[in-house]
Amino acid sequence: MQGTGPAARSLLVLRHEPFEHLGYFEEILQNQNVSFVYSDLDDILDLGGYDGLIVMGGPQSANDPAMSVELYFVQQAINAKTPVLGICLGAQLIAKALGAHVYRNREKEIGWAPVHFHPAAEDDPVFGGLPSPAMFFHWHSEAFTLPPGADSLAYSDKCRQQAFRYREIVYGIQFHPEITPEMILDWCDQPVNRGDADTLDDPIDPYAAETAPLAQHILEGWLATF
Numbered sequence: 180m181q182g183t184g185p186a187a188r189s190l191l192v193l194r195h196e197p198f199e200h201l202g203y204f205e206e207i208l209q210n211q212n213v214s215f216v217y218s219d220l221d222d223i224l225d226l227g228g229y230d231g232l233i234v235m236g237g238p239q240s241a242n243d244p245a246m247s248v249e250l251y252f253v254q255q256a257i258n259a260k261t262p263v264l265g266i267c268l269g270a271q272l273i274a275k276a277l278g279a280h281v282y283r284n285r286e287k288e289i290g291w292a293p294v295h296f297h298p299a300a301e302d303d304p305v306f307g308g309l310p311s312p313a314m315f316f317h318w319h320s321e322a323f324t325l326p327p328g329a330d331s332l333a334y335s336d337k338c339r340q341q342a343f344r345y346r347e348i349v350y351g352i353q354f355h356p357e358i359t360p361e362m363i364l365d366w367c368d369q370p371v372n373r374g375d376a377d378t379l380d381d382p383i384d385p386y387a388a389e390t391a392p393l394a395q396h397i398l399e400g401w402l403a404t405f
Contacts (some may be wrong), residue, residue, distance in 0.1 A: 182360075187213070187271060188212075188213045188214070188230040188231070188402070188405075189213065189214040189215065189216070189228070189230055190208070190213060190214070190215040190216075190229055190230065190231045190232065190233055191215070191216055191226060191227075191229040191231075191232050191233070192215050192216065192217050192218065192232075192233045192234075192235060193218050193224075193233070193234045193235060193269070194217045194218065194219050194220075194235050195219075195220055195235060195236065195237025195238075195268060196237050196238065196369075196371075197219075197238050198362070198365050198366060199236045199247055199366075199371055200217070200234050200235065200357050200362075201215070201233070201235070201357055202355075202357035202359045202362050202394075203356070203357050203358070203359055203390065203391050203394035203395070204233075204357045204394060204398050207313040207394065207395050207398045207399065208398070210379070211375070211399065211402060213402065215233070216229075224248065224249065224252040224283055225341045226252075226255075226256055226259070226261060229261075230261075230262070230405065231261060231262040231263065231264070231402075231405060232253070232256050232261055232262070232263045232264070233263075233264045233265075233266070233269070233272065234249075234253060234258050234263065234264070234265040234266070234268070234269030234270075234272055235266055235267075235268070235269055236266050236267030236268045236269060236318070236355065237268045237270040238268075238321075238352055238371045238372070239265075239268060240257055240268075240271075240281070240321060241268060241271040241272045241274075241275045241281045241321070241323075242275070242281055242305055242321075246272065247330050249272065249286065250272055250275060250276055251276075253265075253272050253276045254277075256275070257273070257276060257345070257349055259295075260346075260348070262348040262349070262401070263348070263349045263350070264349075264350050264352070264398075264401050265350070265351045265352065266352050266355060266356075266357060267318070267319055267321075267352070267353060267354070269351070269352075270323070270342075270343075270351030270352050270353050271321060271322075271323050271325075271351075271353075273345075273349060273351045274323035274324070274325075274326050274329075274340075274343070274351055275323065277326035277327065277329065277345060278326055279325065279326040279327070279329075280323065280324045280329050281321055281322070282321065282323070282324075283320065283321055283322075283323060284319070284320060284321055284322040284337070284338060286337055287319070287320045287336040287375065288317040288318075288320075288335065288338055289317060289318050289319075289375050289379060290316070290317060290318075290379050291305075291313035291315070291316055291317075292312055292314070292315070292317055292335055292336065292337065292365070293313065293314055293335065293336075294311075294312055294313050294314075294315050294334070294335050294341050294342075294354055295311055295312045295333060295334055295335065295341075296309060296311040296312075296313075296332060296333045296335055296342075297331055297332055297333060297334070298323075299330050299331065299332055299344075300332040300333060300342070303332060303344060303400075304400045304401075304403055304404050305350055305397055305400035305401050306332055306333065306342065306397065307345070307400075308396065308398060309393065309397075313393060314389065315318045315354040315355065315356060315390065315393070316354065316355045316358045316363065316390070317335070317337075317338075317353070317354050317355065318355065318366065318372075318375065319338075320375075321355060322338050322339065322340060322353070323340055323351075323353075324340070324351070325340055325343060326343065326345060326351075328345060328346070329343040329344060329345040329351075330343060330345075331343050332344055332345045335353075335354070340353060340365060341353045341354055342354075347404060348376045348404050348405055350396070350401055356390065356393055356394040356397050356398075357394055357398075358390065359390075359391075360377075367379065
């Protein structure tokens with residue numbers, strides 16, 4: 180899928196499941212005249228002439244040996260000073276590629292919960308200007324330590340690392356700014372998510388309607404870094 184019109188920039192998007200797609204980010208990229216191409220599991224990974232990399236979420240674990248090829252690819256992209264943005268599993272893969280420890284969180288974090296931003300986020304080009312706390316959707320059972328050399332930008336009550344910045348153009352985000360109400364319902368219907376979905380009392384919370392401008396703020400901020 181691609182944005183319309185002549186593109187000034189293009190992104191490669193690593194997608195681990197068809198239902199974990201760009202969501203709100205898709206329309207934002209189209210409006211910014213940024214093209215994007217999905218690369219699914221088992222596709223040949225090639226950064227080629229892309230200007231940046233987005234790594235989406237998924238039910239896989241960054242510690243799974245099957246993810247080693249993608250982990251190395253992410254590491255090489257970072258080493259090549261490519262702008263990288265990771266969401267949930269994507270953030271965990273970036274953290275692990277940078278030498279952090281990915282581990283089973285003491286409890287799953289599923290549903291709507293506030294994210295608190297550290298003072299380091301106040302002047303950050305991606306998170307600066309967002310309210311703290313801000314309500315976001317979460318769906319993860321694993322977490323990560325802060326990568327060496329990275330700046331911690333956010334936390335939640337259940338997860339110490341919710342966002343980090345590495346060398347100004349690499350960002351990892353544990354929560355899901357991209358998710359739409361339709362995606363939440365779709366995730367709940369996926370067989371791989373059935374057990375976790377049962378923990379959601381009301382998946383479509385009023386906060387879902389407020390996520391779109393936050394997603395725009397975050398993605399446009401990241402795009403502005405390069």
